[in-house]
Amino acid sequence: MTPICGWAGSMPSRLVKGVERIGHRVIDALWRLGVASRFFVLILLHSGSSFRRIHLVIKELFSTGVLSLIIILVSGLFVGMVLGMQGYDTLQRYGSEEALGVMVALSLVRELGPVVAALLFASRAGSAITAEIGLMKATEQLSAMEMMAVNPIARVVAPRFWAGVISMPLLAAMFSAMGVFGGYLVGVKLIGVDEGSFWSQMQSAVDFHQDILNGIIKSFVFGVAVTAIALFEGYDAPPTAEGVSGATTRTVVTSSLAILALDFMLTAFMFRGEG
Amino acid sequence: MERTTIDLWVGLFVLLGLGAILVLALKVGNLGGVNMSDAYSVRAGFSNIGGLKVRAPVKSAGVVVGRVSDVHFDGERHEAVVILKLDKQYSFSRDTSASIMTSGLLGEQYVALETGGDSAQLKEGDKIKITQSAVVLESLIGQFLYNKAADGGEGK
Known part of the structure; x- marks a missing residue:
């Protein structure tokens, strides 16, 4: 027709x-x-065996945590120093440069520490995890494990997951501490804000539960999200060179977007209606 | 790399991370400040608390002696009830007066305690009877304008 x-x-x-x-x-x-x-869910189900063989987790902690230390510490220091400079520039217009410590500490502990550390973690460790697992799949190492009756999720995936989840809050805390130190260096040592009011105003404004604990919870959630995304992309990657490279890119893009979206949601829940 | 070296590095990493959390808690936060486990709470009623918030400091002679732990409204007496948590090591007489002050012109608000002459001390659950409400800037300006207008009327 x-x-x-x-x-x-x-x-x-x-x-x-x-x-x-x-x-x-x-x-x-x-x-x-x-x-x-x-x-x-499979990762969570097979986590028990990875804790029984803790040295697998420790080995992954080395590659995700220890090897990310340098970039996290240096970035934290510089972010803190820039915050100190910019914060001073804005605060001195209102004659309240003593509040510099409060500004640096609150912005680092609440937002910048968890978020920037997670973004760095996604691009430093997340991409490495995806590439490693994708290549394992492409060279049929995972299938070989299954042939030998070794569950690749329990042997390869779950230890990496827990290593990421453990190292993320630690890295974020180090980032924040380093950033506060950077802000102190620039604000107090370089510009000359009064040291006593820098620390005392910071200590009276930063609350352990409200600010620091919430920051740690945030970085824990980011750690779960980034590691799970990186592992899934690697496990799901087409077993070709192109497939692995695409999966690595997707890991960084997806986990960065996930971090920012989760951050918005968590912030809305944590700091809502607080004067 | 050898396993012991990896163990060493991971151990260092975890210790460094926990150390950072500790630094944040003690140096940046106020966990090392006034220990609130050793505290007693007293109540105070105010007709207006202004912008007083939970966790605002309680000061006596300018020294922080406690924190505001709760603020709520008493529906029967139509006044604000503020619960003050005071450090155990400081004691105040029963006729202590509480007033809400502002640090600086636009700073945060706090509760100032001024001790009286009574020999009996404030105990857990007591109520501070002499209170002075927060100064609300709008009503102050309104009062000033009203007085000014009244003065002007008399002068004519």
């Missing part, structure tokens, strides 16, 4: 195609989400 008018006849079919494509995208995304959550 030929359409009477080609243009009019193709309109509905093109519309149907478009709707089909949207549907396909949605189903695809949902399917992937389902696979990812099943993968996450």
Whole structure:
């Protein structure tokens, strides 16, 4: 049956195609989400064995935590120093440069520490995890493990997950402490803000539960998100060179967006309605 | 790398991280400040607390002696009830007066305690009877304008 008018006849079919494509995208995304959550549950189910063989976790802690130390410490120091300079510039306009310590500490402990450390962690450790697991899959090491009746999730994935979850809050705390030290260096030693009021105002304004504990909870959540995304992307990567590189890129992009979105949600819950 | 070296580095890493949390808690935060486990609480009613918030300091002679632990409204007496947590090592007489002050012109508000002459001491759960409310800037300006207008009327 030929359409009477080609243009009019193709309109509905093109519309149907478009709707089909949207549907396909949605189903695809949902399917992937389902696979990812099943993968996450599998990791949690197989975590017991990774704690029984703790040296696997320790080995991964070395590559995710210790090797990220330099970048975290140096970035923390510089972020703190820049905060000190910029904060002083703004605060001295209102004649309240003694509040510099409060500003530096609160912005680091509440926001910048967890978020920037998590972003650095995603690009430093997350990408490495994805590339490693993707390459393991491409060279069929994971299949070889299964052949030997070794569960690759228990042997390879779960230790990396817990190493990431453990090291993230520690790295974020180091970032914040380093940043406060950087702010102190610039604010007190370089510019000459009064040292006593720098620390005392900071101590009276920063609350352990409200600020520091919430920051640690944030970085813990980011650690879970970044590591889970990195592991899933690696495990799910097509076993080709191109597939692994694409998965590595996706890890950094997805986990950065996840960090920022989660940060907004957590901040809305934690600091809502607080004077 | 050898396993003992890795263990050493990871141990250092974990210790460094915990140390950072400790530094944040003690040096940056106020966990090392006034120890609130050793405290007693007293109540004080105010007709207006202004902008007083929970966790605001309680000072006597300018020294922090405690914190505001709760603020709520008494529906029967129509006044604000402020619960003050005071450090155990400081004792105040029963006729101590409490007033809400502002540090600086626009600073945070705090509760100032001024001790009286009674020999009996404030105990857990006591109520401070003599209180002075916060000075609300708007009502102060309104009062000033009203007085000014009244003066002007008399002068004519």
